[in-house]
Amino acid sequence: SIAPEDILRLTVRDIPASTSYHPDFTQFSFVPRSIGAGDIYVEACLSMFKELGFIDRYRFRRRTLARFLLMVQKGYRDVPYHNFSHAFAVGHFCFLLLRIPSVKAALTDLERLSLLVACLCHDIDHRGTTNAFQLQSKTPLAQLYSSEGSVLERHHFAQTVSILTMEDCNIFEGLTRKEYQTVLDNIREIILATDIAAHLRKVSRIKGMVNVGFDGTQQEHHYLLMCLLMTASDLSDQSKDFNNSKAIAGNIYKEFFSQGDLEKQMGNRPIEMMDRERACVPKIQLEFMDTVALPVFDYISHLLPELTSTYNSLQQNRQCWAILDSILQEEGTSPAGLDFLQ
Numbered sequence: 001s002i003a004p005e006d007i008l009r010l011t012v013r014d015i016p017a018s019t020s021y022h023p024d025f026t027q028f029s030f031v032p033r034s035i036g037a038g039d040i041y042v043e044a045c046l047s048m049f050k051e052l053g054f055i056d057r058y059r060f061r062r063r064t065l066a067r068f069l070l071m072v073q074k075g076y077r078d079v080p081y082h083n084f085s086h087a088f089a090v091g092h093f094c095f096l097l098l099r100i101p102s103v104k105a106a107l108t109d110l111e112r113l114s115l116l117v118a119c120l121c122h123d124i125d126h127r128g129t130t131n132a133f134q135l136q137s138k139t140p141l142a143q144l145y146s147s148e149g150s151v152l153e154r155h156h157f158a159q160t161v162s163i164l165t166m167e168d169c170n171i172f173e174g175l176t177r178k179e180y181q182t183v184l185d186n187i188r189e190i191i192l193a194t195d196i197a198a199h200l201r202k203v204s205r206i207k208g209m210v211n212v213g214f215d216g217t218q219q220e221h222h223y224l225l226m227c228l229l230m231t232a233s234d235l236s237d238q239s240k241d242f243n244n245s246k247a248i249a250g251n252i253y254k255e256f257f258s259q260g261d262l263e264k265q266m267g268n269r270p271i272e273m274m275d276r277e278r279a280c281v282p283k284i285q286l287e288f289m290d291t292v293a294l295p296v297f298d299y300i301s302h303l304l305p306e307l308t309s310t311y312n313s314l315q316q317n318r319q320c321w322a323i324l325d326s327i328l329q330e331e332g333t334s335p336a337g338l339d340f341l342q
Ligand SMILES: COc1ccc(Cl)c(-c2nnc3c(C)nc4ccc(C(=O)NCC(C)C)cc4n23)c1
Pocket: 194, 195, 196, 231, 234, 235, 238, 249, 252, 284, 285, 288, 292
């Protein structure tokens, strides 16, 4: 196994052969899924906490941090997209954001720590179905949280808290009571912000902050920036090379179409996006990129010029989807099916 400190120096020679990727772990174009599988993720996470200075700053015991990370990894299910490799990819992107000097200047150490932990935990115990599905099918989670909305996200936070209460897994044991309360409040807000519906309700406030420029004296700006960095990390797969982004989208549609199949079996009619007979994947991707992903990376690259390259690769990927869409139109082939995604 690779020593945690050596993870950051992983180069193309050491990483198992995989599809196109950037050889350097510390670059935005690095494909986190190329790192392999199994407990190398935990070692990579340990080296991220180390590199960000959190282990020393908050006196984490390595054994406790390792146990926490293993319980987080175990907390994810084996679903096509919302599994631990998604959480790791999100955490890796967040790690790269937190190293940017202007982010270090903008956020407190406690906010940066909250972001990294929230990223790794933000989809714990995801079932591969949407919030709408929880409500329609009256799942146990809906019974628990339907009155407040963001059903899945409240569950992801609840699971995070329960891991912290497990034997020798409380990484925040060295924090003061006030710090502990602050970190838990931050993590809760950040995980709740990963509900796309919640994000879309906040976009105008984020746009306002970008227009006037980040003001570190405003608590609201700290909150909006943490939410924006979280959402960008959650969508960061789409900022990689198109082959990788296309393959990831394929996993998302495996979840969507399985949910559609389930809804049909339950006698409900799925929305077009979930229906493998009706969905036109490139069209859905174009709409998602235009309405959600591109604006997020547009705002973040206005605040952080270092992110311009990721915004540009998102635009390139959008063009690729547009080409795929026109090919499907011309051929007039039945739009359903994911074969062209392989
Ligand atoms: C930030 O939280 C989430 C939660 C769940 C998912 Cl799957 C995603 C997500 N991450 N990458 C993607 C890609 C590449 N395509 C997507 C296409 C559609 C949708 C979708 O939910 N459309 C409904 C509409 C109300 C926006 C989400 C997509 N998505 C993000």
